[in-house]
Amino acid sequence: MSENIIGRANVEDTPELKAYYKDLEKFEAGALWTVANKIEPWQPQSASVPVLWRYSDLREHVLRSVDLVSPEKAGRRVIYLNNPGRRDVSAAVGWLYSGLQVMHPGEVASAHAQSASALRFIMEGAGAYTIVDGHKMTLGARDFVLTPNGTWHEHGVEANGSVCIWQGSTFRSSTRWRPISSPFTPRSSRRSPAILWTT
Numbered sequence: 001m002s003e004n005i006i007g008r009a010n011v012e013d014t015p016e017l018k019a020y021y022k023d024l025e026k027f028e029a030g031a032l033w034t035v036a037n038k039i040e041p042w043q044p045q046s047a048s049v050p051v052l053w054r055y056s057d058l059r060e061h062v063l064r065s066v067d068l069v070s071p072e073k074a075g076r077r078v079i080y081l082n083n084p085g086r087r088d089v090s091a092a093v094g095w096l097y098s099g100l101q102v103m104h105p106g107e108v109a110s111a112h113a114q115s116a117s118a119l120r121f122i123m124e125g126a127g128a129y130t131i132v133d134g135h136k137m138t139l140g141a142r143d144f145v146l147t148p149n150g151t152w153h154e155h156g157v158e159a160n161g162s163v164c165i166w167q168g169s170t171f172r173s174s175t176r177w178r179p180i181s182s183p184f185t186p187r188s189s190r191r192s193p194a195i196l197w198t199t
């Protein structure tokens, strides 16, 4: 992407330059002028494109995943929103990751912690719960939950509950820390529990 403006990269490809770029690639290096205009735009430019995800479109496909993969194998059985402009980072928009997680009654997802906070909307179902730093809270349809960054948390659905689907979001750059065995969540970190609004 060349720009015919003083101070901007405006180098046309030549066979000699292309060969030079290939040589640099061998050493996992590159010429800045080939990417400078893209990575340093005059003003912020979003690679994300407008997408409308309808719950009614995705719901049956989210439920299909229950028959296709176990939560143990998947870690988290989630169908994520994949923006065409951000597929390289599997984000819904910008650096925001978002997905629909489905759990059957009696299922438990392993405890873990992330470097970014997370938010959750309980779309449907009964008997869902989350345990954050040892504090267990029950969740109902249309509840909204914030999980503070760095807190150990795990989710599950009581055996006498029903299929639950919730939308979870966090920042894509978040680091996921090593999961531990359920159902115990360590109490070593005494941060504030998740904040829960119940409708």
Ligand SMILES: [Fe+2]
Pocket (backbone or CB within 6 Å): 112, 113, 114, 118, 153
């Ligand atoms: Fe999480």
